[in-house]
Amino acid sequence: MEERINGTLDKLEIKKINSGICTGTSWFETHGPVIMSEDPSTGREIAAVQSASYDDYDLMIKGAERAFLEWRRCPAPKRAEIVRQIGLKLREYKEDLGRLISIEAGKILQEGMGEVQEMIDICDFALGQARMMNGVMLRSERPDHKMYDQYHPLGIVGIVTSFNFPMAVWAWNTMLAVTGGNVVVWKPSSRTPLTAVAVHKVISGVLSENEVPEGVFNLVVAKSSVLGDRFIEDRRIALLSITGSTRVGRHAAQLAGKRFGKVILELGGNNAALVMPSANLDLAIPSIVFGAVGTAGQRCTTTRRVIVHEAIYDKVKERLVNAYRQLESRIGNPLNENTLIGPLIDSAAVDAYKIAISNALSEGGKLAYGNSIVSGPGIETNNFVMPTIIEAQNHFRIVQEETFAPILYLIKAGSLEEAIAFNNDVPQGLSSTLFTTSLAEAEQWLAEGGSDCGMANVNLSTSGAEIGGAFGGEKDTGGGRESGSDAWKLYMRRQTVNVNYGNEMPLAQGIRFEL
Numbered sequence: 381m382e383e384r385i386n387g388t389l390d391k392l393e394i395k396k397i398n399s400g401i402c403t404g405t406s407w408f409e410t411h412g413p414v415i416m417s418e419d420p421s422t423g424r425e426i427a428a429v430q431s432a433s434y435d436d437y438d439l440m441i442k443g444a445e446r447a448f449l450e451w452r453r454c455p456a457p458k459r460a461e462i463v464r465q466i467g468l469k470l471r472e473y474k475e476d477l478g479r480l481i482s483i484e485a486g487k488i489l490q491e492g493m494g495e496v497q498e499m500i501d502i503c504d505f506a507l508g509q510a511r512m513m514n515g516v517m518l519r520s521e522r523p524d525h526k527m528y529d530q531y532h533p534l535g536i537v538g539i540v541t542s543f544n545f546p547m548a549v550w551a552w553n554t555m556l557a558v559t560g561g562n563v564v565v566w567k568p569s570s571r572t573p574l575t576a577v578a579v580h581k582v583i584s585g586v587l588s589e590n591e592v593p594e595g596v597f598n599l600v601v602a603k604s605s606v607l608g609d610r611f612i613e614d615r616r617i618a619l620l621s622i623t624g625s626t627r628v629g630r631h632a633a634q635l636a637g638k639r640f641g642k643v644i645l646e647l648g649g650n651n652a653a654l655v656m657p658s659a660n661l662d663l664a665i666p667s668i669v670f671g672a673v674g675t676a677g678q679r680c681t682t683t684r685r686v687i688v689h690e691a692i693y694d695k696v697k698e699r700l701v702n703a704y705r706q707l708e709s710r711i712g713n714p715l716n717e718n719t720l721i722g723p724l725i726d727s728a729a730v731d732a733y734k735i736a737i738s739n740a741l742s743e744g745g746k747l748a749y750g751n752s753i754v755s756g757p758g759i760e761t762n763n764f765v766m767p768t769i770i771e772a773q774n775h776f777r778i779v780q781e782e783t784f785a786p787i788l789y790l791i792k793a794g795s796l797e798e799a800i801a802f803n804n805d806v807p808q809g810l811s812s813t814l815f816t817t818s819l820a821e822a823e824q825w826l827a828e829g830g831s832d833c834g835m836a837n838v839n840l841s842t843s844g845a846e847i848g849g850a851f852g853g854e855k856d857t858g859g860g861r862e863s864g865s866d867a868w869k870l871y872m873r874r875q876t877v878n879v880n881y882g883n884e885m886p887l888a889q890g891i892r893f894e895l
């Protein structure tokens with residue numbers, strides 16, 4: 381195992397101590413504290429990053445400002461040609477990068493590689509989008525006037541990512557932003573800095589071969605105590621895309637709001653799966669299990685609540701518990717092929733798991749399965765937890781919260797209407813799903829009185845969204861959208877253009893103003 385890890389680090393050119401700033405192909409000498417990255421599965425130190433000081437960051441931003449002036453003049457399809465080549469490089473390094481995600485974030489290899497695939501997919505998406513970043517011709521009410529809208533780049537786009545998707549979220553934002561003519565500054569989670577360093581090593585060849593100006597693709601690894609608020613407050617950052625907890629997002633939105641900074645927020649979820657009596661349980665049960673325990677419950681799209689019609693409640697409970705039993709032998713090192721559930725990211729996450737379970741039980745919840753720290757052969761740290769099912773009620777304080785751990789609350793509902801009301805009766809509004817074979821129920825769920833979430837599914841998991849759709853959610857999830865559909869527009873400055881090609885001065889609204 382140790383050899384395989386070292387092999388991956390070597391291939392990705394991860395050194396013992398790495399610089400915390402990259403501007404494309406150059407790496408700065410950085411002056412902030414050293415951040416050591418640890419493997420959550422083994423507790424072993426992987427490698428370190430010498431993080432950036434504020435002055436290092438400032439220098440980098442000055443370069444990004446200069447790069448923007450050049451990059452914005454490069455035609456979008458030419459910019460996307462770089463993105464296309466990045467996509468090819470990512471294909472080449474898919475397994476290595478996927479393995480590094482497993483090592484540093486603890487995700488199973490399948491999910492690590494799936495994450496790299498998301499990056500490849502968004503490269504392809506952005507490539508197509510490059511020739512379709514269209515505005516529309518609008519109808520002027522005035523003779524000899526032309527009116528249309530067009531989309532210009534904003535400038536520097538700041539991207540703050542979380543440990544649980546340490547590469548893909550950067551790619552969703554970056555590929556659209558740079559195709560649109562922006563430059564990006566990526567601040568990854570301090571818990572997963574090496575994946576960010578590795579991505580930059582992998583793409584640097586493409587950037588140098590194509591003579592992409594330094595300062596278009598920037599990476600800054602910095603402690604939040606050094607750069608957190610100052611990054612958000614920095615007027616030079618035209619748009620901030622932030623993925624993280626609702627608490628972090630609320631704080632950032634308030635700070636950015638003071639300077640009217642644009643933000644895309646992708647915050648906490650509290651995603652429910654509704655199960656109706658007509659549901660195909662052979663499909664529903666594995667979908668719920670994947671949603672609830674995938675990435676050890678550390679996705680913002682993780683299924684946290686199962687809201688089951690009372691007529692099938694006991695059956696669904698029994699089948700879920702049986703499925704969970706089969707998972708016991710599948711918890712372990714995420715690099716092993718047999719593993720379906722890796723570790724939580726750190727001991728604080730394990731504490732949050734324990735506290736949430738104890739709160740749920742003290743509020744009247746009933747443990748149906750789990751509630752233990754996993755130990756045994758091959759388990760080297762206390763970061764592995766047993767996926768847990770608790771019978772609960774929707775209004776429990778703990779059920780209303782997002783705990784980043786594999787805890788599933790089982791909730792009984794008397795009707796579809798009640799189940800929908802429960803789905804919506806939480807502060808968050810990211811993802812949701814309904815299992816049914818009734819067309820009427822499915823349409824009721826998708827109608828304006830149905831799910832209030834940014835994503836509403838029928839007969840598939842709450843997690844594992846494709847990049848082609850707009851990703852994000854409402855309420856405490858922050859309202860942002862990233863990735864597919866027309867999310868590219870959020871990275872652009874919309875400009876409405878009016879041209880008078882006549883010799884008269886007709887005023888809108890028929891106003892007469894004669895000298």
Ligand code: UN1
Nearest residue numbers: 545679680681843844845
């Ligand atoms: C996240 O957890 O921050 O839909 C992103 C999914 C993934 C992305 C999750 N495609 O589960």
